[in-house]
Each structure stands twice: as structure tokens, then as C-alpha cells.
Amino acid sequence: MTISPSLQPEPDPTIERKGIRVCGVVQGVGFRPFVYRLASEENLGGFIGNDTDGVTIELEGPAARIQTFLIRLTSETPPLARIDSVATSDLAPNGETGFRIVASEVLGRVSTGIPADAATCSDCLRELLDPADRRYRYPFLNCTNCGPRYTITRRIPYDRPQTSMSRFPMCPQCQAEYDDPLNRRFHAQPNACWRCGPHVWLETPKGATIESADPVAETIERLLRGEVMAIKGIGGFHLSVDATSEEAVRSLRQRKHRYGKPLAIMVRDLTAARMLCDLTPQEEALLQTPARPIVLGHARKHNGIASSVAPGIPWLGVFLPYAPLQHLLFADPRVKALVMTSANLSEEPIAIDNDEARSRLAAIADAFLMHDREILQRCDDSVAALVDNKPQIIRRARGFVPLAVPLPFDAPPLLAVGGHLKNVLTLARGKFAYQSQHIGDLENPTSLQFFEECLHHLMNTFEIEPRTVVHDLHPGYLSTGWAKQWAGNRGLRLIAVQHHHAHIAACMAEHALSGPVIGLSLDGTGYGTDGRIWGGEVLICRLSGPDPASFERFAHLDYVPMPGGEAAIREPWRMAFGHLIAAGFPEDETRELVGATEQEARVMRRMMERQINAPFTSSLGRLFDAAAAVILGRRKVDYEAQAAIELEAIAVDEPDRLQRMDYVPELFAAEKDTDGTMSLRIGHLWRAMVDDVRHGVPKARIAARFHGGVSEGFIAAAANARKNTGISQVVLSGGCMHNRSLSCLLRSGLEEAGFKVFQHVRVSPGDGGLSYGQAVIAAAILYSESTR
Numbered sequence: 011m012t013i014s015p016s017l018q019p020e021p022d023p024t025i026e027r028k029g030i031r032v033c034g035v036v037q038g039v040g041f042r043p044f045v046y047r048l049a050s051e052e053n054l055g056g057f058i059g060n061d062t063d064g065v066t067i068e069l070e071g072p073a074a075r076i077q078t079f080l081i082r083l084t085s086e087t088p089p090l091a092r093i094d095s096v097a098t099s100d101l102a103p104n105g106e107t108g109f110r111i112v113a114s115e116v117l118g119r120v121s122t123g124i125p126a127d128a129a130t131c132s133d134c135l136r137e138l139l140d141p142a143d144r145r146y147r148y149p150f151l152n153c154t155n156c157g158p159r160y161t162i163t164r165r166i167p168y169d170r171p172q173t174s175m176s177r178f179p180m181c182p183q184c185q186a187e188y189d190d191p192l193n194r195r196f197h198a199q200p201n202a203c204w205r206c207g208p209h210v211w212l213e214t215p216k217g218a219t220i221e222s223a224d225p226v227a228e229t230i231e232r233l234l235r236g237e238v239m240a241i242k243g244i245g246g247f248h249l250s251v252d253a254t255s256e257e258a259v260r261s262l263r264q265r266k267h268r269y270g271k272p273l274a275i276m277v278r279d280l281t282a283a284r285m286l287c288d289l290t291p292q293e294e295a296l297l298q299t300p301a302r303p304i305v306l307g308h309a310r311k312h313n314g315i316a317s318s319v320a321p322g323i324p325w326l327g328v329f330l331p332y333a334p335l336q337h338l339l340f341a342d343p344r345v346k347a348l349v350m351t352s353a354n355l356s357e358e359p360i361a362i363d364n365d366e367a368r369s370r371l372a373a374i375a376d377a378f379l380m381h382d383r384e385i386l387q388r389c390d391d392s393v394a395a396l397v398d399n400k401p402q403i404i405r406r407a408r409g410f411v412p413l414a415v416p417l418p419f420d421a422p423p424l425l426a427v428g429g430h431l432k433n434v435l436t437l438a439r440g441k442f443a444y445q446s447q448h449i450g451d452l453e454n455p456t457s458l459q460f461f462e463e464c465l466h467h468l469m470n471t472f473e474i475e476p477r478t479v480v481h482d483l484h485p486g487y488l489s490t491g492w493a494k495q496w497a498g499n500r501g502l503r504l505i506a507v508q509h510h511h512a513h514i515a516a517c518m519a520e521h522a523l524s525g526p527v528i529g530l531s532l533d534g535t536g537y538g539t540d541g542r543i544w545g546g547e548v549l550i551c552r553l554s555g556p557d558p559a560s561f562e563r564f565a566h567l568d569y570v571p572m573p574g575g576e577a578a579i580r581e582p583w584r585m586a587f588g589h590l591i592a593a594g595f596p597e598d599e600t601r602e603l604v605g606a607t608e609q610e611a612r613v614m615r616r617m618m619e620r621q622i623n624a625p626f627t628s629s630l631g632r633l634f635d636a637a638a639a640v641i642l643g644r645r646k647v648d649y650e651a652q653a654a655i656e657l658e659a660i661a662v663d664e665p666d667r668l669q670r671m672d673y674v675p676e677l678f679a680a681e682k683d684t685d686g687t688m689s690l691r692i693g694h695l696w697r698a699m700v701d702d703v704r705h706g707v708p709k710a711r712i713a714a715r716f717h718g719g720v721s722e723g724f725i726a727a728a729a730n731a732r733k734n735t736g737i738s739q740v741v742l743s744g745g746c747m748h749n750r751s752l753s754c755l756l757r758s759g760l761e762e763a764g765f766k767v768f769q770h771v772r773v774s775p776g777d778g779g780l781s782y783g784q785a786v787i788a789a790a791i792l793y794s795e796s797t798r
């Protein structure tokens with residue numbers, strides 16, 4: 011029946027229709043059911059749908075109710091969602107009264123964040139352990155407030171067919187939950203149950219199925235017997251052993267060829283974590299975030315954990331279960347603490363695929379707890395710590411990725427490949443840079459393969475086709491070679507960025523600083539513009555102006571030889587040898603202080619005299635290594651910065667930092683180097699330190715004085731830079747900023763000296779943040795060219 015126009019009722023003037031666009035993390039986080047509920051409660055008509063930009067909502071009803079809806083939209087947002095912007099527009103009312111959820115559309119360009127993986131929520135945990143629930147002990151339960159996201163997503167919009175759950179058709183019961191807007195599982199993409207979803211099973215290292223009625227219970231028995239288990243998780247496989255068994259931990263280390271590096275411990279809950287570590291309220295909060303990172307806490311004495319878990323350091327990496335399967339392991343009261351370490355041979359990427367795990371872990375694991383939900387994105391566990399009372403993400407991976415960080419300039423599509431160690435790549439377009447998960451050290455073909463996998467995944471999901479590729483200045487990095495070849499094959503533009511400049515730019519961009527700033531780039535090693543190895547740098551940087559690619563090197567730590575190059579990183583005594591000789595110590599005394607044989611000393615001296623494989627470095631990280639070699643007598647390390655970490659560890663509770671002011675390096679303004687920069691002379695620092703060693707001053711005190719001296723030296727250098735330039739903003743970056751004591755001493759000392767100090771917030775100060783800094787500088791260059 012049609013109604014003639016004259017018979018239509020007059021439109022109610024108070025009825026409005028609004029179009030609403032919401033951007034941010036709004037997909038896969040229970041946002042649509044939340045909006046559905048709000049609209050129903052406010053009695054509004056219209057619809058909501060996901061699109062590649064976020065969500066689109068249309069609402070129709072009385073103006074006042076729409077207003078209330080908008081207020082509630084931002085004040086009652088679901089826990090995993092994050093609203094970045096809400097834009098409204100006026101539409102003509104069409105009489106719609108009911109509210110509905112429409113199918114996802116693929117519209118335009120992608121900028122919405124893919125949600126990160128989130129730990130099992132309390133509602134799901136209750137169901138998991140409730141014998142009356144239909145999902146009792148089901149290892150893959152989840153809802154819109156929790157579960158895997160990024161690691162199972164092929165592309166956005168985030169919908170079941172685009173995830174690795176696409177091969178599990180839902181049973182009628184699961185489907186009914188999925189379709190019911192008032193259900194907690196409404197459009198929960200990985201929704202599943204015993205009947206329709208993935209399942210677990212046990213295998214021998216040879217790939218034969220181990221028959222078991224309850225593979226999880228069997229896994230627990232094996233762990234308690236001291237076996238090494240490979241357990242498939244959310245972002246990859248873990249290797250797990252009973253953390254209270256010295257023997258089990260030792261056999262895991264031997265089989266994995268990982269000797270010194272600390273192992274992470276998973277415990278049942280916060281109460282159990284408190285038994286292992288003295289936790290501050292902030293650390294406890296960090297432990298419980300939906301990302302469930304490994305948190306480095308201060309270990310308690312006699313906590314029952316095998317001493318070989320974290321030898322030589324006072325911190326313990328602890329984390330809480332985040333997957334239902336892990337909760338099931340800890341549901342058995344006999345399971346107290348488990349080592350859960352990334353399943354790989356040292357320095358290879360974490361294994362994710364069942365076949366990959368079978369072939370790579372057969373010699374390590376006694377048995378495998380497998381499942382058939384495919385992991386599409388390799389993601390290690392994230393690592394976080396409280397540094398200077400602020401949370402710092404040391405390794406950004408599962409739960410924190412992908413990370414969209416704003417850019418200060420609109421960037422054309424570009425790829426920044428990062429550095430050599432602790433690689434993270436960044437794709438950028440428009441106002442955002444997207445940082446990948448931690449990829450690892452780009453030293454072998456498998457990690458390069460992971461890098462490429464990750465790149466293609468992010469290019470796909472964010473639909474970014476780079477036109478510029480940014481790489482480090484170092485000609486020998488695998489990433490540089492890769493970038494040149496990849497860009498060459500595609501005819502793309504290449505931009506090279508100096509390592510320590512990128513560190514500072516990353517921190518500047520986080521605070522939207524255009525500069526000029528004084529940047530303290532305190533780091534391990536990076537290639538300098540003079541071909542030497544930098545790492546203790548005072549830089550003047552700006553991101554605006556005609557030449558944002560340039561920076562001024564105001565001062566740096568004195569150059570010293572690094573005998574053996576890379577070998578000096580693995581063997582800090584070589585670094586100490588280089589430093590002591592450079593500081594004027596006689597060879598006999600040097601040899602004795604670093605514990606070298608006559609033969610070793612002869613080799614070192616020859617390398618340095620003939621300048622063969624003894625590159626010069628101004629690295630602060632290497633100065634820390636050298637100091638640790640002399641103070642602690644450490645000759646070799648199992649991982650980069652181990653010696654420096656041990657030095658920090660013993661200094662941590664020592665208040666006597668500045669008792670010996672002659673520990674402070676001197677800045678010789680008059681003795682400018684040939685390139686016009688100034689050196690921080692560290693000879694007398696060494697003499698004071700050796701003097702203390704000779705007089706039997708406690709190691710902790712020497713270590714503390716060393717930290718104090720170094721920070722005072724850089725504060726003095728910053729003050730000198732301020733006198734020369736008038737700049738009073740200081741930006742702190744570089745891998746040494748992971749050092750809690752140094753970070754805190756520098757920040758407080760600089761503030762006392764009247765500086766405004768900026769530190770990293772979301773991006774890592776270490777090499778994990780490098781690619782973001784590279785992207786920032788490239789964006790600045792391209793922006794300045796476009797406005798010329």
C-alpha cells in the first residue's frame with residue numbers, strides 16, 4: 011500500500027538523524043555490541059557497521075537522546091577499545107526505529123588499528139573453571155573482551171573469514187551467541203567451543219601422536235617429572251619446564267644453547283608473583299594489563315626458583331597466564347612456576363607453525379602440546395619494566411602490536427627497515443607510523459625471512475605500498491643490503507639515516523618537538539658519519555627548517571679502540587684493554603686489570619698499533635662493558651650488554667654515587683677534534699676507578715660512582731651545549747636509557763640544572779625504536795621537499 015504525500019504525518023521537529031564515524035581501536039573489541047546496547051537503551055533507530063576506517067553509525071531519534079548516546083559512547087567505552095576520534099554529520103531522518111548491525115564493508119583506505127591480542131577476561135576464566143559450563147576446561151574459549159586478535163588476523167576488517175578461525179564453522183550454539191547482540195560473544199570472531207573449535211593433542215618429537223584422554227593433564231605430569239615441553243601458544247611456541255627444578259632448567263639451557271640470558275617465569279596469579287618478586291603497585295598494574303607482558307621485578311631471596319633461571323642479576327622476568335591453555339596448566343595446584351621461553355634455538359625467530367616446530371624443536375623438547383588454530387603472526391612475549399618510575403616497553407610484541415604512533419608530518423607511504431639488533435620495522439603513511447612486533451637480530455637468513463613475512467603482513471593489513479625505503483647508514487648491515495636490493499628492484503627512493511640521529515628523532519616525534527633540541531644519544535654501537543662507531547653522543551637536532559636530515563654533533567665520548575671489533579662486544583675484557591691503554595695505563599698493569607694473558611695482550615696491542623680490526627668507538631654501552639670487565643672481572647658475555655646489566659644490578663641499591671667527583675668525565679672545549687666536535691675525556695675516570703679497585707673499595711660502590719660520574723659528565727656536556735646554543739630542551743634516547751640508574755640520574759640531574767627533559771613514552775629508547783626515528787626523519791625530508 012502506498013500513502014499519498016498529503017496523508018503522511020508531519021515530521022516531528024525534535025527527531026534527528028546523525029551519521030557518526032568513530033576511529034581508533036574499535037574492531038574486534040566488543041564495540042558494535044556495546045553501541046547496539048547503548049542505542050537500544052536510548053531507544054534509538056539506525057545501524058552500526060565496521061569499515062576499514064573504523065566504524066560507521068547512523069542514529070535516529072530525539073535530539074536529546076542522541077546527545078546522551080554520544081556522551082555515553084566516550085564515557086562507557088569497552089575495556090579493550092580506544093576511541094581516537096568521533097565525527098558527526100547531519101542526515102535526513104527516514105523513520106527508522108529499530109537498531110541493527112550491518113555486515114562489514116570494505117571502504118577506502120585502512121587506518122583503523124587492528125586490535126592487539128588480549129588476555130583471557132575474568133568472565134571467560136570463570137567459565138573455564140566451572141564444571142557446569144559448556145566450555146569447562148576448553149583451551150580456546152574467548153569473548154569480545156578477550157582472546158587472540160593480531161596473531162590470527164590475515165587482513166582487516168577484522169572479521170572471522172579474515173582470520174585463521176575461518177576453517178572452523180561454528181556449531182549452532184556458538185553461532186547463536188555470535189548472532190545475539192546482547193551476548194558477550196556477539197561477533198567475537200574467534201568464538202568456539204569443544205564441539206566446533208580448535209583442539210589440543212600431544213606428540214612425540216618424532217611426530218607420533220601420544221594417546222591421552224586429557225593432553226593438558228598429561229603435559230602437567232610431564233612438566234612435574236622434569237621434562238622439557240614445547241607448548242603452542244598465542245604468538246608462537248613456548249619451551250616450558252618446571253622453574254623450581256634446577257635440573258630441568260639446566261637441561262633446557264643446554265638443549266637450547268642458551269646459557270646466561272635470563273628466562274621468563276609464568277606464575278598462576280598476582281599472589282604467586284608477589285612471592286617471587288617485591289613488586290611496586292605500578293609493576294603489579296603492568297603485570298595485569300590485557301597485554302600481559304613479562305615484567306622485570308626485583309627478585310625476592312629464597313623464592314624457590316632455580317638459581318639458573320636468572321644468574322647474576324637481581325631481577326626476575328615474571329608474567330601471568332594470558333591464554334586459557336596456560337590457565338589450565340596452573341589450575342593444578344602442584345604447578346607453581348613454569349619457565350616459559352620463546353621456542354627457538356638462540357637468536358632464531360620463535361616457531362609458530364606445527365611443522366616448523368616439529369623440525370626445529372625435535373632436539374630440544376621431550377614432547378609437544380600442539381593445537382590446530384593457525385598462528386598467522388609470529389609474536390614473542392613483550393617485556394616491560396619500570397624505569398625511573400615509568401613503564402618502559404623493552405620488547406614490544408604480543409599484546410602491544412601493531413602500534414600506531416602519530417607522525418609530526420604527513421608522510422607519503424614509506425618503509426623504515428630499522429637496524430641490526432633487536433630489529434623492528436615501521437611502515438608509515440599519512441599521519442601514522444605502524445611499528446611491527448620485535449623481530450630480533452637480523453643476523454641470519456631465518457630472521458631476515460621473519461622480517462619479510464612481517465613486512466608483507468603489515469603491507470597487506472594496512473594496505474601500504476611503500477614508495478620510499480629508509481635504512482641505517484651502516485653499509486654492512488643486513489638490513490641496509492636488503493633495503494638497497496628491495497628498493498632497487500622496485501625503483502623506489504632510498505634514504506639513509508644516521509643511527510643516533512634516528513634515536514633522538516624518535517623521541518622528539520613522540521613529544522611533537524620540532525627542535526632544536528640537545529639530544530643525548532647514549533647507546534651501544536651505531537655507524538657514524540665519519541665511518542667510526544658512535545654511541546656516546548651529544549647531538550643538536552631539529553626536524554623543521556630547510557634541512558631536517560642534518561644534525562650537529564656537538565660532543566661525544568672520547569674515541570677508543572675496540573680491539574677485535576664485534577669480538578669486543580662478546581668479550582668485554584678486550585674493550586677494557588682498549589680503554590685502559592687509551593687512558594695511558596702501562597701494558598703490564600692493563601693486562602693484570604683485565605685478566606689477560608701475555609699472549610692475549612700481545613695480540614690486542616698489535617691490533618691497536620697496526621689499526622687492524624680495531625675500529626674506534628665513542629660508545630657509552632661499550633664503556634659500561636669495559637668498566638664491568640674491570641670492576642666485576644667479567645671476561646665474556648652470553649648476550650649483548652650482559653656485563654653492563656650486571657654492573658647496573660650491583661649499583662642499584664648503593665646510594666654513594668657521587669662521592670668521588672673525579673669520576674666525572676671532562677669536556678675539553680679547547681681541544682676540539684679535527685671535525686670540530688668536542689670529546690668527553692674519560693682518562694681520569696679510569697684512573698679514579700682503578701684507584702678504587704686497588705684500594706678494595708666495594709664493587710657496588712665503584713659501580714655506583716661510575717654511574718654517577720658518567721651521568722654528571724653528560725649533564726656537564728649538555729650545559730656546555732646550552733651555553734653555546736641557548737637550547738634548554740634535552741631529549742634522552744639510546745639503548746643505555748634502559749639502564750634504570752642512568753636514566754633516573756640523568757633526568758633528575760638535568761632537571762636540577764634547569765633543563766626541560768624529554769624521554770620516550772611509547773616507543774623504545776633502544777634499537778626497537780630506531781625504525782620509527784628513521785621514518786620520522788624521512789617524513790621530515792619528504793615534507794620539506796614537498797613544500798619547497
Ligand SMILES: [Zn+2]
Nearest residue numbers: 131134153156
Ligand atoms: Zn572473555
Ligand SMILES: [Zn+2]
Nearest residue numbers: 181184203206
Ligand atoms: Zn561451538
Ligand SMILES: [Zn+2]
Nearest residue numbers: 533534745777
Ligand atoms: Zn642504537
